[in-house]
Amino acid sequence: MIPPHLDSLDSSGPQLNDPDPVGNHITVLREAAVRALRPTVGGNYVDGTFGGGGHAQLLLEQDPPIGLVIAIDADLDAGPRAEFLADLPGNSCRLRLFHRNFRDLESVVEEASVPEVDGVLLDLGLSSFQLDQGVRGFSYRHDAPLDMRFDQTGGITAADLVNTADAEDLARILWQFGEEKQSRRIASAIVREREKSPIRTTSELASLVQRTSGGGQRSRIHPATRTFQALRIAVNAELDALADVLRAATAVLVPGGRLVVISFHSLEDRIVKRFIEAESRICVCPPDQPICTCDTIPRLGRVGKPIRPSGSELALNPRSRSAIMRVAERLDRNGNVVHRGNSE
Numbered sequence: 001m002i003p004p005h006l007d008s009l010d011s012s013g014p015q016l017n018d019p020d021p022v023g024n025h026i027t028v029l030r031e032a033a034v035r036a037l038r039p040t041v042g043g044n045y046v047d048g049t050f051g052g053g054g055h056a057q058l059l060l061e062q063d064p065p066i067g068l069v070i071a072i073d074a075d076l077d078a079g080p081r082a083e084f085l086a087d088l089p090g091n092s093c094r095l096r097l098f099h100r101n102f103r104d105l106e107s108v109v110e111e112a113s114v115p116e117v118d119g120v121l122l123d124l125g126l127s128s129f130q131l132d133q134g135v136r137g138f139s140y141r142h143d144a145p146l147d148m149r150f151d152q153t154g155g156i157t158a159a160d161l162v163n164t165a166d167a168e169d170l171a172r173i174l175w176q177f178g179e180e181k182q183s184r185r186i187a188s189a190i191v192r193e194r195e196k197s198p199i200r201t202t203s204e205l206a207s208l209v210q211r212t213s214g215g216g217q218r219s220r221i222h223p224a225t226r227t228f229q230a231l232r233i234a235v236n237a238e239l240d241a242l243a244d245v246l247r248a249a250t251a252v253l254v255p256g257g258r259l260v261v262i263s264f265h266s267l268e269d270r271i272v273k274r275f276i277e278a279e280s281r282i283c284v285c286p287p288d289q290p291i292c293t294c295d296t297i298p299r300l301g302r303v304g305k306p307i308r309p310s311g312s313e314l315a316l317n318p319r320s321r322s323a324i325m326r327v328a329e330r331l332d333r334n335g336n337v338v339h340r341g342n343s344e
C-alpha cells in the first residue's frame with residue numbers, strides 16, 4: 001500500500017482548473033478552513049500560505065466583514081494574485097501580502113501594525129501553480145532546472161544540494177524526509193553520477209533514481225517521488241519552518257483566536273499534532289510523581305477532531321485526498337477557554 005503522504009505527493013495543495021480569475025484554482029478545504037477560523041466582524045487574520053488566495057478570498061467575502069487579511073507567501077508569484085484580489089471592490093485596504101517565510105510571522109504581524117490576530121491559517125506544502133509550472137523544478141513530470149525553492153530570490157536549490165552534499169547527508173535527507181527505503185543506494189548513485197557531470201535537471205535526477213531503484217514497475221507512484229519530496233522539504237527547510245510558525249502563531253493569537261493547519265503528509269501532520277498536544281497539556285510532571293508541581297498553564301485547546309475533505313470535495317478535487325486539517329484555540333492567560341459569539 002502507498003503511504004498516504006506519498007500517494008498524493010506530486011499533487012499536494014490547491015489546484016488550477018477552476019475558472020476563478022484569482023488564478024484557476026481549487027483550494028483544499030476552503031469553506032471548512034475558513035469556518036474553523038470562526039471569522040468575527042472586524043477581526044484580523046493571517047493567511048500564512050497565500051498561494052492562489054482561495055482561502056484569503058473567502059475570508060474577505062465574509063458578511064459581516066472581517067478586518068484585515070495579513071497574507072504571507074515565500075513565492076514572488078503570489079504577488080500578482082494578491083494584487084488582483086486587493087483590486088476587487090471593498091478589498092483594497094483589507095489585504096496585505098508579505099513576501100516572507102511564514103516562520104517570520106511574528107515580525108510580519110508587527111510590521112502590519114496589528115498587536116494580535118484573531119486567526120492563523122496554514123495550508124502547507126506547494127500549490128498547483130508551483131507544481132504545474134515546470135520551470136520551478138518541483139515535478140519530475142516536467143524537464144526543468146532542479147530548483148524547488150518556494151522563494152526564488154535566495155537560498156540553495158535542489159541542484160546545489162544534490163551536487164554538494166556528501167553521501168551520508170543525502171541518504172539521511174532521503175530517508176528522513178522521503179521515507180525512501182533505498183536512500184543509501186540512491187545517495188551513492190547521485191555521488192557517482194555527479195563525479196562524471198553535475199546533475200542539473202529534474203529529468204536527469206528522475207531517470208537516475210529510476211535506474212538505481214530498479215524502475216518501480218509495480219508501484220503506483222513514480223520511483224523518484226520520494227526523492228523529490230525529500231529534496232523539496234530539505235531545500236525549503238519545511239519542517240523547521242513549520243515548527244517555528246506554530247510557535248509564532250501561538251504567540252500572536254488573541255485569546256479565543258484560532259489556529260487552523262492543513263497538512264498533506266504525515267511528517268507535517270505529526271509536527272502539528274504533537275505541537276497542539278504539547279501546548280494543551282495541563283501538567284508536564286513526570287508520570288510517577290504523585291502530586292503536580294509544575295504549574296503548567298496550557299496555551300492551546302484542541303478543537304474537535306481532525307477534518308478531512310468530504311466525498312464531494314474528493315470527487316471534485318482528487319488532489320485533496322491526503323489533506324488533514326487540525327484546529328486549536330488560544331486559551332487565556334489562565335489556561336481557560338474564551339467564549340466568543342460563534343461557538344462553532
Ligand SMILES: C[S@@+](CC[C@H](N)C(=O)[O-])C[C@H]1O[C@@H](n2cnc3c(N)ncnc32)[C@H](O)[C@@H]1O
Nearest residue numbers: 013027049051052053054055073074101102123
Ligand atoms: C498549498 S499552497 C496554499 C494555497 C492557498 N491556501 C490557496 O487557497 O490558494 C501553499 C503556499 O504556501 C507557500 N509556502 C510554503 N511554505 C512556506 C513558508 N515556509 N513560508 C512562506 N510561504 C510558504 C507556498 O509558496 C505556496 O504558495
